[in-house]
Amino acid sequence: MNEIQLLTWVRGPGLDIAVGIFLLGVFWRLFEIYSLGRKKDLSASRSAAGASGWHTIFRRSLPPEGMVKKSPVSYIGGYTFHIGLAIVVFLFAPHILLIHSLTGLSWPGLPSQFIDLAAVVTMAAMVVVLVDRINKPVKRYLSTFGDWFTWAVTFLPVLTGWMAVQHLLLPYTTMLALHILSVEVLLVVLPFSKLFHAFTLFGSRWFNGQVNGHKGVAV
């Protein structure tokens, strides 16, 4: 298989398979999680539980008081790479073209030089949070294979995409094929790993806030 054949495969059948598994997994997991249900709480709600849920969704996106100073790497590094990922994935012109060709949706992109900067900052932040996870005994103790693995499958698409654009290490064609392949691995892994927080994050926050509000600790 030469690099054009690899590229053709990852853009064709490879992507079909990856997107298929991704959608299948997302629907499977969402149905599974939300169909578990909760026991009805028969006590009278002590405060507006639903509103508390919405409040928690928002509030937990902000660091609690003093926490930024206490663990700056987690908060600043975490923010940086999440925002960086969003910029690189959704505002790079070729990515928008792909989404447009699939869904018909389109929006303006950012100059490629800016995307380049965002990619470098994102990778730097990801490396910093990884080193922090390795260095801090508590974090290391709490980390499982799932954490290291999801870090790698998130990092590789950014790295290969950046290297493809910068023409590093391998010819552009090969690098582009590896980039798309790494994204396909991410798509397949996402529904069945910790990365599924991309879908469950707000739902679980709402539940937490709602339960707390019901108990009278609206936060």
Place this chain on the structure above:
Amino acid sequence: MHGPLIETLARQGVTRRTFMKYCATLASMMALPPSAGRAMAEAMASAPAASKRPSVIWLPFQECTGCTESITRSHSPTLEGLIFDVISLDYQETLMAAAGHQAEEALHAAMAANDGKYLLIVDGSIPLGLDGAYSCIAGKSNLDTLKEVAKGAAAIVAMGSCAAYGGLPHANPNPTGAVSVSDIIKDKPIINIPGCPPIPTVITGVLAHFLTFGSLPELDQHGRPKAFYGETIHDRCYRRPFYDQGKFAKTFDDEGARNGWCLFELGCKGPVTYNACATVKWNGGTSWPVESGHGCLGCSEPDFWDGGGFYKALSMPADPLKLAGKAAAVGAAAGVAVSFVNRGKKSAAKSAHETTTLADLEK
């Protein structure tokens, strides 16, 4: 500087200065040091008299003669053509006056007289299907001819994508069993000059290199001279700034197309194609496909015919969402099935639950 070539050139009205300029251009195009221009000029100028010019044998196999067309048409009265006066083109079916037995005689005479020294140029792929019956010359299959002529060659130039990779005949489902020269010949230095057709300057550049240094230039992983195939069309494209700015032509007749914006969305394969079109251009530097308003087809890459649609942007995949509905339905069904299992577990746990009474604790 004197020599048979200089005299021939002078007779044809080409000055020494023009010849030196040509050699310097050729050397700089191949990214050789400035001194190489002079070395080339001296090597070519001092080439022995006409009877001893380096022999070149050109074998046409399963091809469309486009490669020959490309070279003859563009170099015709220019200096590049004169390079062919330096060599002795002993066999070229399209260009030679001889035909039939005379042509075959010329071939065998050249092979015998220059055994181990002649340069073999091949254009077209070699069909292996039906024992090679798909393409025969003088009653012999292309496979037999190639093996026979390659034996005494100093080096082989695979001209065009067919000879280099199998090309169009090799495209899926490859009915004739077409293969490239390098699939058959393993014991000779082979240089691939792919393209459909390749750029004429590239072949003359490689010939000049061979005559000057007696060796082949540096090659990439596909056996192509790095001097010409070292960078992608995209990286050298004059429309590249529009790509970086995100300005794309959406159709062949919209405002973007008229403004000369990037053709990426219209299927240009420039980013994955290594060739010199963007710098050397075609027809004596007049223009090239992207300049004329059409995206690159990627003709110098292996299997470009099977690389997806010519008018499909590189970042646009086949159609991954065609199965989206089915995948979502299967996923939802799996989720519902799992939820029933979970509920079953829950109720089983509930019914298996034994209540502990005060009496139990006092036991």
